[in-house]
Amino acid sequence: xxxxxxxxxxxxxxxxxxxxxxxxxxxxxxxxxxxxxxxxxxxxxxxxxxxxxxxxxxxxxxxxxxxxxxxxxxxxxxxxxxxxxxxxxxxxxxxxxxxxxxxxxxxxxxxxxxxxxxxxxxxxxxxxxxxxxxxxxxxxxxxxxxxxxxxxxxxxxxxxxxxxxxxxxxxxxxxxxxxxxxxxxxxxxxxxxxxxxxxxxxxxxxxxxxxxxxxxxxxxxxxxxxxxxxxxxxxxxxxxxxxxxxxxxxxxxxxxxxxxxxxxxxxxxxxxxxxxxxxxxxxxxxxxxxxxxxxxxxxxxxxxxxxxxxxxxxxxxxxxxxxxxxxxxxxxxxxxxxxxxxxxxxxxxxxxxxxxxxxxxxxxxxxxxxxxxxxxxxxxxxxxxxxxxxxxxxxxxxxxxxxxxxxxxxxxxxxxxxxxxxxxxxxxxxxxxxxxxxxxxxxxxxxxxxxxxxxxxxxxxxxxxxxxxxxxxxxxxxxxxxxxxxxxxxxxxxxxxxxxxxxxxxxxxxxxxxxxxxxxxxxxxxxxxxx
Numbered sequence: 001x002x003x004x005x006x007x008x009x010x011x012x013x014x015x016x017x018x019x020x021x022x023x024x025x026x027x028x029x030x031x032x033x034x035x036x037x038x039x040x041x042x043x044x045x046x047x048x049x050x051x052x053x054x055x056x057x058x059x060x061x062x063x064x065x066x067x068x069x070x071x072x073x074x075x076x077x078x079x080x081x082x083x084x085x086x087x088x089x090x091x092x093x094x095x096x097x098x099x100x101x102x103x104x105x106x107x108x109x110x111x112x113x114x115x116x117x118x119x120x121x122x123x124x125x126x127x128x129x130x131x132x133x134x135x136x137x138x139x140x141x142x143x144x145x146x147x148x149x150x151x152x153x154x155x156x157x158x159x160x161x162x163x164x165x166x167x168x169x170x171x172x173x174x175x176x177x178x179x180x181x182x183x184x185x186x187x188x189x190x191x192x193x194x195x196x197x198x199x200x201x202x203x204x205x206x207x208x209x210x211x212x213x214x215x216x217x218x219x220x221x222x223x224x225x226x227x228x229x230x231x232x233x234x235x236x237x238x239x240x241x242x243x244x245x246x247x248x249x250x251x252x253x254x255x256x257x258x259x260x261x262x263x264x265x266x267x268x269x270x271x272x273x274x275x276x277x278x279x280x281x282x283x284x285x286x287x288x289x290x291x292x293x294x295x296x297x298x299x300x301x302x303x304x305x306x307x308x309x310x311x312x313x314x315x316x317x318x319x320x321x322x323x324x325x326x327x328x329x330x331x332x333x334x335x336x337x338x339x340x341x342x343x344x345x346x347x348x349x350x351x352x353x354x355x356x357x358x359x360x361x362x363x364x365x366x367x368x369x370x371x372x373x374x375x376x377x378x379x380x381x382x383x384x385x386x387x388x389x390x391x392x393x394x395x396x397x398x399x400x401x402x403x404x405x406x407x408x409x410x411x412x413x414x415x416x417x418x419x420x421x422x423x424x425x426x427x428x429x430x431x432x433x434x435x436x437x438x439x440x441x442x443x444x445x446x447x448x449x450x451x452x453x454x455x456x457x458x459x460x461x462x463x464x465x466x467x468x469x470x471x472x473x474x475x476x477x478x479x480x481x482x483x484x485x486x487x488x489x490x491x492x493x494x495x496x497x498x499x500x501x502x503x504x505x506x507x508x509x510x511x512x513x514x515x516x517x518x519x520x521x522x523x524x525x526x527x528x529x530x531x
């Protein structure tokens with residue numbers, strides 16, 4: 001991979017387009033196999049697998065194919081006044097070799113292993129992918145497909161668990177892209193710091209949703225909440241973690257939620273379209289979270305009696321007003337458990353959300369009042385905000401998605417993936433020849449009087465007295481940055497204006513402008529009279 005990176009081939013538009021087209025064919029030609037692997041690992045239904053993993057990934061690829069040439073174009077920018085005459089460009093380039101390392105998650109093991117790779121390949125980087133060891137079938141399929149569709153110097157899959165991941169983290173990379181928990185994210189960031197490798201951490205956190213007293217239509221809102229919470233069995237970093245509900249609404253919302261849950265996942269729920277938890281140990285953790293509070297709050301549905309840890313099945317569970325010192329209130333849930341917290345005012349809702357652990361990846365606000373949305377958006381920190389729905393905004397390729405604080409850093413999707421996985425290189429070209437250095441004004445000596453340090457007392461430097469110093473001081477204060485110079489004609493026009501500003505008396509300029517304005521006014525009067 002280092003040889004490929006050093007050859008410069010990956011910088012070309014043709015190489016990048018070819019890799020993206022290969023990615024597209026990989027997905028299009030293997031939909032049934034992908035869906036089957038996801039069903040084996042997570043119990044995902046075919047439609048959910050296609051919608052959440054295949055369609056979103058194809059959208060990312062197609063978006064990059066459509067816009068890549070535009071993204072790759074060097075951008076002309078302005079230049080500092082001290083560099084005149086100069087032309088400056090900023091060009092997106094690949095990261096340093098040998099490749100970008102992508103550490104895939106277990107909740108969306110197919111799309112979130114390959115979606116960052118789309119941005120990396122579009123930016124001209126070879127890719128190493130380490131899929132989650134918890135998703136055995138998906139990892140095996142990814143290995144087979146990457147070997148079939150990509151040259152190993154461009155995309156390579158490495159299987160393994162904690163030991164193999166630790167070995168990978170000891171190597172320097174162009175960038176490490178990690179999707180997972182806050183705990184493991186800290187380990188990745190610490191290891192990356194040893195090799196000064198930049199990282200993007202897509203973590204999770206406790207994502208609250210606030211239901212205001214002026215809420216949208218009740219059943220529609222309940223359907224959206226249930227869909228967003230229990231999609232992928234609640235194993236989504238941006239899923240609703242806690243539902244904060246105004247007191248005036250809670251008695252109406254709870255029945256609507258139960259109705260929606262019964263409609264979307266009808267009894268018996270173990271044979272409905274509800275998926276499975278990715279691993280038995282994770283199912284056991286969720287079981288323990290419910291067991292801790294079963295006697296301390298109201299269980300609206302579900303509970304440990306309906307769960308089967310051996311089959312990795314956790315029943316959809318709704319709990320009302322759980323205690324603040326329980327694990328469900330302090331940890332990211334990451335499963336089909338929805339605590340409902342009652343508040344008596346908007347102020348109390350803001351206070352509760354601000355006191356939740358960490359910084360939410362997402363904040364959801366169900367309200368008909370824009371003022372409520374703005375208040376929560378401004379007073380409650382979050383990576384992203386959505387009004388009157390949840391989760392679905394992640395599908396946008398035109399908006400960045402990323403965390404803040406404990407929910408991660410760095411953003412991606414669409415152009416933002418390309419930018420995050422590129423290095424933007426500045427290149428400035430200066431003109432040469434007579435007069436381009438203005439008589440070496442910037443070079444020493446400046447004619448300053450430099451007193452010698454003979455005591456420990458501070459020395460006050462004298463004001464510049466030489467002509468050269470005064471000229472430079474004047475230039476530093478009045479000359480603005482040079483705008484983008486597309487032609488030399490603009491450059492020389494600017495030079496003439498600068499000389500005129502410095503040496504032509506202002507009275508002369510003002511008189512000339514007044515004369516021109518009088519001439520224009522007279523011309524307009526004659527034109528109006530002629531009509």
